[in-house]
Amino acid sequence: MIWKKQQGLLLGWLGILLQLVVLTECAIRRQRIQKKNNTDAASFPSVRLHILDEYVVVHNGLVNVTLSNPGGMITGIQYNGIDNLLENDYKENNRGYWDVVWSKPEHPGDIYDKLEGTSLHVIKEDENQVELSFLKPWTSSNNVLPLNIDKRFIMLRGSTGFYSYAVFERLEGWPDINLSQGRMAFKLKPKLFQFMAVSDERQRIMPTSQDRERGQILDYPEAVLLTDPENSFLRGEVDDKYQYSSDNKDCQVHGWISTNPPSGFWIITPSNEFKTAGPVKQDLTSHAGPIALSMFFSTHYAGSPLIINFRDGEPWKKVFGPVFIYLNSVSEDDDPLTLWADAKEQMLIETQSWPYNFPMSKDYPYAEKRGIIAGRLLVRDSHINQRLISARAAYIGLALPGDTGSWQRENKGYQFWTQADDRGYFVIKGVRVGKYSLYAWVPGFIGDYKYNAYINVRPGNTIRLYNLVYDPPRNGPTLWEIGIPDRTAAEYFVPDPNPTLMNQLYVNHAEKYRQYGLWDRYTELYPEQDLVYKVGVSNYQIDWYFAQVNRNAGNKKYIPTTWQILFDLDDIDEQENYTLQLALASATDAELQVRMNDPGTETPLFSTGLIGKDNSIARHGIHGLYWLYSITVPGSLLHTGTNIIFLTQSRAEIPWRGIMYDYIRLEGSSQSIGKQRRKQGKVSAPARNP
Structure with a gap:
């Protein structure tokens, strides 16, 4: 009996010690992030811009990015002694780029457009920041995508990477179109980047495009049986880009690691406000190539309901991004896998910094021009409990006004989502000005909740909704x-x-x-x-x-x-x-x-x-x-x-x-x-x- 008591006390102390270790590790990580975030940018070289006849070069002493002029295609990224992280064997407009898949209602069939700009504009150029704009305007005289496209690229002093965002716009009366996909794509050097990381649990050595070409196509082209890969470890495996998809809520950082020299290439998405269909919309991330994607909208895992249709000359404008292309490195003696941990820390810095205070587009509002929504969600189901039930871990969001549950098919506006705490309390920060409906769904309960009034967000205001009550569908015990x-x-x-x-x-x-x-x-x-x-x-x-x-x-x-x-x-x-x-x-x-x-x-x-x-x-x-x-x-x-x-x-x-x-x-x-x-x-x- 005494031994059992001592054993219980020992286990209790071990549990407390384990909690202390976890708390200490969390504190150390927070300190590292804080230190990293507070690095004095002035101690780094200035940002420089060089405009040539066919290229634009921007660098800050840490990373050097070359873009085509005036197309705005990313032709080269120099970092950590590597002359180009992108694959030189591809054409210059097929290494790093924005693209859109669209169609005309009267002529079904996808049209692929890489959004190549026609003019370059320097938006900001000083020692701390360079922002470039590559415009692709539409006129009725050309038979191309009827959108005005403004692609932006930003480099900051002391930053090992660069930001990119784009403004898509169509004016009233423009031709009808369908948009089915919009993204950024990067094709990296296969001799360097062979290890992919999508999450803590999904990391591995990957095949190359050449490995797939030598393989056996299975039931559809994306799925290939690797019969003769360069790395024998992969022989006999199936590779399919859809095996690495993620929900929007789980896709804040993903990318690739090179072991020689130890370098990382990461796409960090600090906010999902500009993505379509809410937090559980699935989409592609990184896949064999090596390819890294930033997906903004697509029909993947939803189909035709998420095709963005414009009819009767409907006007529209939306800002996609910014996303951060983050590069990191360690010494030859360090474990290259620590690059993933560092990328996650950088992701936290970026998400905590959202909305950013440096993009120069008038269409991107800073924090003081946005609003906050706060409240509590409760569930009423008398067949479970006579009292109201806290909507623990509920997903609560703002999207364009619509029917109950319409957020999962909404594809033209912005969406702002959070997850409630254990007592159902929630705060949604950084909401753009506009009129929204408030939606929610609660794990453990069927159906969708919709607040019975519109939410009108104004600059700098905070809206408190207090106790909201969801009555999930039920007709009996x-x-x-x-x-x-x-x-x-x-x-x-x-x-x-x-x-x-x-x-x-x-x-x-x-x-x-x-x-x-x-x-x-x-x-x-x-x-x-x-x-x-x-x-x-x-x-x-x-x-x-x-x-x-x-x-x-x-x-x-x-x-x-x-x-x-x-x-x-x-x-x-x-x-x-x-x-x-x-x-x-x-x-x-x-x-x-x-x-x-x-x-x-x-x-x-x-x-x-x-x-x-x-x-x-x-x-x-x-x-x-x-x-x-x-x-x-x-x-x-x-x-x-x-x-x-x-x-x-x-x-x-x-x-x-x-x-x-x-x-x-x-x-x-x-x-x-x-x-x-x-x-x-x-x-x-x-x-x-x-």
């Missing part, structure tokens, strides 16, 4: 539930990949759903009969496949699948209605049909119709756009004992047509609380705090 309402399918069963089609990075990895070819593993695991899930017996973590995909029938033929949910009811009120809450995390050219107890019914109880274009199954995403359906189930369709819900994804033809479920819940009628009982006992709900 929970009879049973499957999954966790968090807008992803990550909690469900994700199989191991085919051993011949693996990416070693994702072996025993939290994001193993990023492995290639998992759609065909379903047929291997369910060779004769589709998935059957019994409430109270089955476990969704191992018995519910992460995606309802089509069955591989061989010879490139795929057929629909029907999943079953079996559940028992002891008492039925046939005069009342029940509710099936069905939340989808993804849909791709799918139609989900719901039948109750009779799979042969010609007309289903409910059908989504054809929905979804997010392609998340093929592109290794665990979610796309969110869909929520509240389906009325007449009590007359249920009976005492075992009932079966049949879920049919009726669209086949290709392997990637399908859906991912977020969460499923059957609710009893509001009049039958206390009558409904389950033979299997209570199914645990996700943890929620009062």
Whole structure:
């Protein structure tokens, strides 16, 4: 007994010591960041600008950047003794550049434009800062992208890198267009940059473009089996740029490391205010090449809803960026992986400095011309708690006025998001002047919240909203539930990949759903009969496949699948209605049909119709756009004992047509609380705090 007490005390002290170590490390890191942020720029050489006939060179003694004149293409970046971080074998307009993919409504088909400028303007030039503008104006006499483009590049004194942003503008009456993608791209030297880092958990040696060219193309061009890579370690692996996608909220820094000399190339995104579709929109980051991307808008993981359409001469203006191209280095004796840690620290400096106080465009407002929104969000669900529940970790944001949940398809304005604390309090800083709707969604609860009034932000003002209350969709008590309402399918069963089609990075990895070819593993695991899930017996973590995909029938033929949910009811009120809450995390050219107890019914109880274009199954995403359906189930369709819900994804033809479920819940009628009982006992709900 004494030993057990001593052991407990010892473990307690060890826990306290561990916490002290963590706190000390955090304090040291904060001190390093503070010291780094407060470095006296005057101790560094001045920023210099040289304008030549065909080039513009700007340097500050640490980094030297060469751009084409007047195109504004980044042709060279000199740093740490490297003559050019970009690949010289590419054409000068194909090394570092902005680009847009667009189309004309009357002539479908993508048009690719690298936004090459036609004139150079020096916006600011002194010893501390140079800002350059490369203009690409539109006139009705040329048959090109009908936008005015102002590309900006900024170099600061003492900074190992440079900033870039762009102003896109169209005036009233200009031709109708569709914009499907806008980004910055950098193509680095493959002999130097072979190690890629997207996050703490996603870092690895990468193949080159030449390795991919010698490989075997799989089901689509982006996916290649590496059959003859220069680095034998990579032989037999699958490489696909979509395996390295990230949500906007998780994509603040990513890039590449060279080991000789030890140097890092990083894209730092200090704010997502200029990106489309909110914090959980997924997009590309870095991938084989080596290529580093800064994606501003795209249709990836969403499809046609995120094409930016301009009709009837609609005017528009938006500032994309600035983003920071950060370069760092260590000595030959240091571990090159410390460059990643340094890049993350620099990312914190940049995010804490947002909005910046140095861009010179009149369209970029500084902090004093922006506003602040603060408040608290609570959840009211009497079937969980009679008291209001704190909206712990809720995502709360401002976007252009629209319908509830419209933020995930919004693509023309600015969005400002934050995450609430454990008690539901939130602060959104740096909001541009304008009229917004306030939106939110709360992990652990279905549906979307929208504040019932517009938010009008004025320069320098603070708006306090106090207690906001979200009433999530619910019509009765929970009879049973499957999954966790968090807008992803990550909690469900994700199989191991085919051993011949693996990416070693994702072996025993939290994001193993990023492995290639998992759609065909379903047929291997369910060779004769589709998935059957019994409430109270089955476990969704191992018995519910992460995606309802089509069955591989061989010879490139795929057929629909029907999943079953079996559940028992002891008492039925046939005069009342029940509710099936069905939340989808993804849909791709799918139609989900719901039948109750009779799979042969010609007309289903409910059908989504054809929905979804997010392609998340093929592109290794665990979610796309969110869909929520509240389906009325007449009590007359249920009976005492075992009932079966049949879920049919009726669209086949290709392997990637399908859906991912977020969460499923059957609710009893509001009049039958206390009558409904389950033979299997209570199914645990996700943890929620009062």
